[in-house]
Amino acid sequence: MSKYLLNKFLYTVDRDPELVERYREDPVDTVTWWEQEKANEILNCAVAEKSTWLAFTDDERKALREQDHVALFGLGAHPFLTLTLFIAMFERDHDPLEYQKAYGRVLRQHYALPYPEIAT
Template sequence: MSKYLLNKFLYTVDRDPELVERYREDPRATVAMWETEYANRILNCVDGESSTWLRFDDTEREALAAHDYPALFELGAHPFLTLTLFIAMFERDHEPMGFQTEYARRLAHVSMPYPDIAT
């Protein structure tokens, strides 16, 4: 499991409107494409710099493909990153503040201390 890679996915997808829409419409294919094309790029470096070892495990891949933000939170994904990306994807489907309320409701079962979000 890589909290770093989960957070990198959430961060990079959230910053690209085309990826946000692609992830909303076809999450499984977007996760597979991102893992192949983006996972091993080094953030904030010149093109061509990359690593070779980063991959999602099956649990992470499935949580991402299912838009399962409670599971992502439990896996250690940063709650700010999940909230901002999922607001971008689903706020339009709810009344004002409706998605944020739904997010809080679906995470209400999590009690302190929260899962470790350090990477």
């Protein structure tokens, strides 16, 4: 599993309003496109530089396509990255702070357990 790639997806999508909307409306196509076109671009690189080895695991791909923040957390995605992206996608569908509270409630089950390492 590549926590780096998982977090890179969340980070890059969250910072582009058009990608946020694309991911909200069509997560399957967005994840497939991003993995094929963007996954192997080096972040913050002055010259066009690419790698060829990064790919999501089946579990990561499934969690991203289903927009399942609990599964993403269990796979090692940083909770701040999932929270900020999912707020951008779903907060508008809820009353103020309602989404954030629901996000915390469903992750509460992980607080008492040894949770995944989230250091980046």
